[in-house]
Amino acid sequence: MLFEVGQTTDIPEGEARRFTADRIDIAIANLGDGVFLAVDDICSHAESSLSEGEVDTEDETIECPRHGSTFDLRTGKPRTLPATLPVLTFPVKVEGDTLLIELEDR
Numbered sequence: 001m002l003f004e005v006g007q008t009t010d011i012p013e014g015e016a017r018r019f020t021a022d023r024i025d026i027a028i029a030n031l032g033d034g035v036f037l038a039v040d041d042i043c044s045h046a047e048s049s050l051s052e053g054e055v056d057t058e059d060e061t062i063e064c065p066r067h068g069s070t071f072d073l074r075t076g077k078p079r080t081l082p083a084t085l086p087v088l089t090f091p092v093k094v095e096g097d098t099l100l101i102e103l104e105d106r
């Protein structure tokens with residue numbers, strides 16, 4: 001199911017913002033060139049908002065602002081400790097300037 005969450009212009013290039021789809025908080029990162037990637041906003045290590053972390057557009061990672069684990073934005077897997085568990089990833093669709101997130105039916 002597709003959920004409209006915001007506009008492409010809501011996220012400056014090289015940054016991430018938090019959006020909500022079906023009561024799930026999702027961090028969407030703008031990697032530039034029209035590439036937007038989405039992961040669960042809550043870090044798998046502890047309660048922290050990944051959308052407040054730094055995005056690396058070359059490595060395609062986002063860094064948890066609390067303890068510094070970096071997560072692969074395409075797979076959700078942590079690349080550095082202390083996090084060891086992945087976060088969920090979500091397909092992003094861009095229609096015009098609108099960002100949509102695809103969630104599996106629950």
Ligand code: FES
Binds near residue numbers: 043064065066081083
């Ligand atoms: S809360 Fe994210 S690495 Fe600890």
